[in-house]
Amino acid sequence: MRITIAFSAILLAAGCSAVVPAPAPSQSAAAAPTPAPAPASAPAPKQPEGNWIDWPLSAGDWVYRQDDRGSIALFGPPNAEAIFMIRCDQGRNQLFVSREGTVANSGAQMTLRASSGLQSFSARNSGGTLNYAATMIPVSDIIMDRIAFSRGRFAVETTGLQSIAIPIWPEFTRVVEDCRS
Numbered sequence: 042m043r044i045t046i047a048f049s050a051i052l053l054a055a056g057c058s059a060v061v062p063a064p065a066p067s068q069s070a071a072a073a074p075t076p077a078p079a080p081a082s083a084p085a086p087k088q089p090e091g092n093w094i095d096w097p098l099s100a101g102d103w104v105y106r107q108d109d110r111g112s113i114a115l116f117g118p119p120n121a122e123a124i125f126m127i128r129c130d131q132g133r134n135q136l137f138v139s140r141e142g143t144v145a146n147s148g149a150q151m152t153l154r155a156s157s158g159l160q161s162f163s164a165r166n167s168g169g170t171l172n173y174a175a176t177m178i179p180v181s182d183i184i185m186d187r188i189a190f191s192r193g194r195f196a197v198e199t200t201g202l203q204s205i206a207i208p209i210w211p212e213f214t215r216v217v218e219d220c221r222s
Contacts, residue, residue, distance in 0.1 A: 086203035093154050093196040096206040099124055103212035112219040114212035117141075122171060125197060125207055129180070129220035136185065136220055139167055139175040142202040149200040151176045153184050155191035160184040164199055174199050180220040189214040 089096040101117040101124060111131040115123035128137040138151065143166050151164035151174060160183075162176040178184065188195045191209050198204040 086201075088204055089206070093198075093204070093206060094156065094192070094194070096196065096204070098194060098208050099205045103208075103210040105212040105215055107219075112216045114216045116207055116212075124205065126173075127213055127216045129216050131220060134180055134220065136178045136180055136182075136217065137175055138162075138178060138197075139173040140197050140199055140202070140205065141172065142174055142199065143172045144174045144199060144201050149174065151200075152196075152198040153188060154196040154198065155184065155187035157187045157190065158184070160187075174202065180217070185217045189217060 099116070102119060104115045104123075106113050106115070111129035113126060113128040116125040117123040122141065124141045126139050128139070129135075130137060138153070140151070144164050149164040150161045152159055152161040162178060164174045164176045167173040167175040188209060194206050194208055196204060196206045
């Protein structure tokens with residue numbers, strides 16, 4: 042009886058500590074790959090709050106240049122890539138406005154705001170080695186005059202990018218005038 046009790050105790054102890062094996066996967070479950078989790082979408086950029094006229098101005102200075110195609114004014118921090126630029130392509134008699142960042146392939150808009158009005162244009166990626174969203178604007182478009190005479194600043198709002206406020210300096214207007222003459 043002592044052997045039976047000892048044997049029973051051993052079996053009971055073994056039963057309590059034994060690991061129960063997981064059931065074998067079925068053929069169909071083993072063949073199906075586990076789907077990869079969907080990539081998280083990039084968070085929307087934090088937009089300035091309040092009226093655009095009260096947004097803090099983007100840091101930087103304007104620089105004006107001329108080249109074979111026409112003239113260009115670039116705005117941004119010293120010794121860094123421009124965050125905004127306007128180019129006159131005299132051969133096409135067009136203005137190209139670009140801002141740092143990329144947009145979705147279709148449906149993106151760039152809105153230019155001045156103290157006397159705003160206007161939206163289709164925006165696309167510039168396709169160069171740098172990441173810029175750009176739009177083409179006829180040289181005679183009234184928004185250029187509105188920006189030139191805006192009260193110290195204008196704003197650029199682009200689909201999927203942080204909106205920016207830029208000081209209006211003579212370099213911007215000079216590029217517009219170059220293209221109109």
